[in-house]
Amino acid sequence: MEKVHLDGYRNFRDKYFKDNEQLFDELAKGQKPHTILITCSDSRVAPTKILSAKAGELFIARNIGNIVPPYETTKGATQSAIEYAVNALKIENIVILGHSSCGACKHLYHEHSPEDEDVELSHVEEWLKLAYPAKNESMLEYLADKSKNLSEITEKNNVKLSLNRLMTYPYIIDGLENRTLKIHGWWYDIGTGVLESYNYATKNFEVVV
Numbered sequence: 001m002e003k004v005h006l007d008g009y010r011n012f013r014d015k016y017f018k019d020n021e022q023l024f025d026e027l028a029k030g031q032k033p034h035t036i037l038i039t040c041s042d043s044r045v046a047p048t049k050i051l052s053a054k055a056g057e058l059f060i061a062r063n064i065g066n067i068v069p070p071y072e073t074t075k076g077a078t079q080s081a082i083e084y085a086v087n088a089l090k091i092e093n094i095v096i097l098g099h100s101s102c103g104a105c106k107h108l109y110h111e112h113s114p115e116d117e118d119v120e121l122s123h124v125e126e127w128l129k130l131a132y133p134a135k136n137e138s139m140l141e142y143l144a145d146k147s148k149n150l151s152e153i154t155e156k157n158n159v160k161l162s163l164n165r166l167m168t169y170p171y172i173i174d175g176l177e178n179r180t181l182k183i184h185g186w187w188y189d190i191g192t193g194v195l196e197s198y199n200y201a202t203k204n205f206e207v208v209v
């Protein structure tokens with residue numbers, strides 16, 4: 001594993017870095033990202049690759065389940081990242097990026113992968129309580145129409161929950177009212193590479209074309 005990573009680094013150093021020396025010279029002086037991306041810690045979600053983003057473009061906050069805690073609860077890493085991005089870096093976009101086969105969303109239903117059976121997960125379980133409203137809404141939707149995919153509904157409702165939670169942050173409301181800030185909810189399908197974006201007008205996730 002170590003060899004893989006160091007070979008990857010050497011490849012970056014000799015190719016990408018060399019080809020972008022001017023960019024890195026600029027970035028050494030400071031950052032001016034346009035977007036904060038809040039996404040899941042899942043290793044299969046690689047935001048800079050999915051968006052073909054250069055270094056310096058995305059300020060990224062990752063946690064289990066791409067959860068935005070309410071503004072009023074304890075001050076944690078995600079709230080700090082949002083606060084810094086909006087108030088200090090003056091970013092223009094907040095993106096919540098959820099994804100298919102999300103283990104965090106599965107865990108809400110006490111479904112376990114082989115690797116998380118019978119292991120200590122008390123911090124994970126406490127953290128995931130923040131996503132219970134998404135689970136509850138998804139169960140009601142699923143009970144009304146069992147042809148729907150419960151995992152996908154939950155992942156998408158979880159993105160919508162995080163979008164709604166952003167509205168508990170006073171400086172985000174200010175940014176939306178002043179039109180200095182936009183918020184977006186996305187869902188990425190790992191198996192197909194398709195990205196869907198939540199449309200507030202139709203209240204549906206729509207494939208990005």
Ligand SMILES: [Zn+2]
Binds near residue numbers: 066101102103
């Ligand atoms: Zn996930």
